[in-house]
Amino acid sequence: MDLKLRVWRQKNRDAEGRLVEYDAKDIDPEMSFLEMLDVINERLVAAGDDPIAFDHDCREGICGACSATINGIPHGPQRATTVCQLHMRHFKDGDVLTIEPFRAKAFPVVRDLVVDRSAFDRIIEAGGFVSVRTGSAPEANTLPVPKQDADWAMDAASCIGCGACVAACKNASAMLFVAAKAGHLNTLPQGKPEKDRRVLSMVAAMDEAGFGNCTNQYECSAVCPKSISEDFIAQLNRDYLKASLKKCLMG
Amino acid sequence: MQNFARLFRSSLGKKYVMAVSGLILLLFVIGHLVGNLQIFAHPDVINAYAHFLQNLGPGLWAVRLILLITLVAHVWAAVELTLENKRARPETYRQDDTIQASYASRTMRISGFIVLAFLIFHLAHYTLQVVDTEYQEMYTTLADGTEVHDVHAMMVKGFQSVWISLFYLVGVGLLSWHLRHGFASMFQSIGLRNATIAQTLEKTAIGFAIIYFLGNALIPIAVLAGWVS
Numbered sequence: 001m002d003l004k005l006r007v008w009r010q011k012n013r014d015a016e017g018r019l020v021e022y023d024a025k026d027i028d029p030e031m032s033f034l035e036m037l038d039v040i041n042e043r044l045v046a047a048g049d050d051p052i053a054f055d056h057d058c059r060e061g062i063c064g065a066c067s068a069t070i071n072g073i074p075h076g077p078q079r080a081t082t083v084c085q086l087h088m089r090h091f092k093d094g095d096v097l098t099i100e101p102f103r104a105k106a107f108p109v110v111r112d113l114v115v116d117r118s119a120f121d122r123i124i125e126a127g128g129f130v131s132v133r134t135g136s137a138p139e140a141n142t143l144p145v146p147k148q149d150a151d152w153a154m155d156a157a158s159c160i161g162c163g164a165c166v167a168a169c170k171n172a173s174a175m176l177f178v179a180a181k182a183g184h185l186n187t188l189p190q191g192k193p194e195k196d197r198r199v200l201s202m203v204a205a206m207d208e209a210g211f212g213n214c215t216n217q218y219e220c221s222a223v224c225p226k227s228i229s230e231d232f233i234a235q236l237n238r239d240y241l242k243a244s245l246k247k248c249l250m251g
Numbered sequence: 252m253q254n255f256a257r258l259f260r261s262s263l264g265k266k267y268v269m270a271v272s273g274l275i276l277l278l279f280v281i282g283h284l285v286g287n288l289q290i291f292a293h294p295d296v297i298n299a300y301a302h303f304l305q306n307l308g309p310g311l312w313a314v315r316l317i318l319l320i321t322l323v324a325h326v327w328a329a330v331e332l333t334l335e336n337k338r339a340r341p342e343t344y345r346q347d348d349t350i351q352a353s354y355a356s357r358t359m360r361i362s363g364f365i366v367l368a369f370l371i372f373h374l375a376h377y378t379l380q381v382v383d384t385e386y387q388e389m390y391t392t393l394a395d396g397t398e399v400h401d402v403h404a405m406m407v408k409g410f411q412s413v414w415i416s417l418f419y420l421v422g423v424g425l426l427s428w429h430l431r432h433g434f435a436s437m438f439q440s441i442g443l444r445n446a447t448i449a450q451t452l453e454k455t456a457i458g459f460a461i462i463y464f465l466g467n468a469l470i471p472i473a474v475l476a477g478w479v480s
């Protein structure tokens with residue numbers, strides 16, 4: 001199949017970026033999107049041009065490294081799929097694809113499609129620790145976890161931290177990411193003791209990083225490659241309210 | 252105190268302000284509509300009701316003050332959040348797309364600000380009565396002999412103007428549009444929405460917006476059609 005690509009090219013953080021058009025001829029529909037970019041890059045290198053920089057690692061949808069916005073949708077048109085798992089058969093011959101980086105002030109472009117997502121690491125750091133006993137593994141039944149809670153925490157834990165939620169949000173808000181990470185630990189007995197401190201400092205770190213505010217439109221859940229529910233955002237809203245009021249009233 | 256200040260400076264704190272102020276305004280506009288629908292009863296009914304409200308004395312001023320503070324808080328949070336949101340994405344997508352966010356949810360700032368302009372006109376029109384000062388001289392006598400301001404006649408005279416009626420239809424139309432998103436959104440903001448009630452909440456929001464609009468639209472339409480005079 002033949003496609004036309006309009007790819008965001010930007011030399012570094014401070015450089016002006018712009019869309020550059022490329023012809024993508026003879027693309028095998030069975031290729032993944034990133035394999036298609038590999039092919040384009042080989043051709044660019046052969047022609048003496050700079051290859052398109054993009055992030056990737058596992059290429060099996062579990063690491064959260066890959067990131068690109070295709071025609072305005074982070075990770076592209078296929079729901080519950082990372083861009084590394086997206087295949088060219090989902091596009092039609094002759095399609096024009098605009099490929100841009102994830103856009104947010106908190107995710108500065110490093111080069112082309114590569115963005116710096118270390119703001120997420122700072123939020124995780126702010127989340128701090130959980131009180132688990134180290135050393136020999138405890139007897140499994142000493143700390144019962146209701147099935148529902150285990151499932152709920154597992155749903156949250158499936159977040160791969162790719163940042164598509166931020167990229168899709170009309171306001172570049174990181175609420176789905178923060179809500180999943182906080183909700184994961186807050187739901188389990190191991191994470192309960194530090195719950196209030198955790199939500200307060202994670203939200204503070206999120207605000208500090210310059211993400212926007214949630215306006216309850218749920219574009220985040222819609223693009224999330226792991227289909228994480230906006231219900232985690234409601235849970236965070238609730239937990240933050242409780243933690244703040246406790247702090248206000250009881251110091 | 253410091254902790255309270257920190258709460259209201261945080262992103263989520265401002266969302267709580269948005270939601271709680273939105274809820275208070277929502278309850279007020281529902282009550283306001285129910286009160287106004289008394290125009291379809293005998294003129295004495297709405298005139299007696301208005302007379303009762305105007306004579307609440309300090310109570311009336313307390314309610315007005317609360318509403319004013321609520322509105323200021325709502326608009327303050329709206330402005331703050333909007334500015335922060337604009338700053339959060341300085342470089343926008345060259346090609347943008349939306350998967351499922353409703354059109355109403357994407358135009359909250361516009362609907363909100365036009366509603367604010369409408370609200371100012373509405374207060375000048377019927378509360379301060381400075382748009383048409385003749386309203387100030389309209390009096391009538393209730394069955395029990397009390398002399399009261401003739402609110403019924405004032406509403407009829409107001410809406411007999413096609414332009415004023417049209418402006419009211421646009422104003423309440425945009426307010427209904429605002430509430431189409433706001434109604435369900437406030438539940439999420441304070442953490443009371445989940446997958447089980449999401450569908451019901453969404454349908455209720457749409458249903459509410461339609462009923463609220465029709466209820467309001469009925470008044471100028473009835474006056475223009477001559478059903479109320």
Ligand code: HEM
Nearest residue numbers: 215269270273276277326329359363364367433436437440
């Ligand atoms: C009587 C008038 C009004 C009522 C009943 C009302 C009601 C509401 C409600 C219930 C919400 C949802 C709160 C939430 O998302 O948690 C809301 C949100 C909002 N309102 Fe209003 N509002 C009114 C006037 C205004 C005005 C005058 C403005 C603009 C200055 C405004 C701007 C907004 C904005 C920007 C949002 C946030 C939308 C979002 O988060 O997506 N509203 N309003």
Ligand code: FES
Nearest residue numbers: 057059064066084
């Ligand atoms: S490269 Fe690991 S998730 Fe796509």
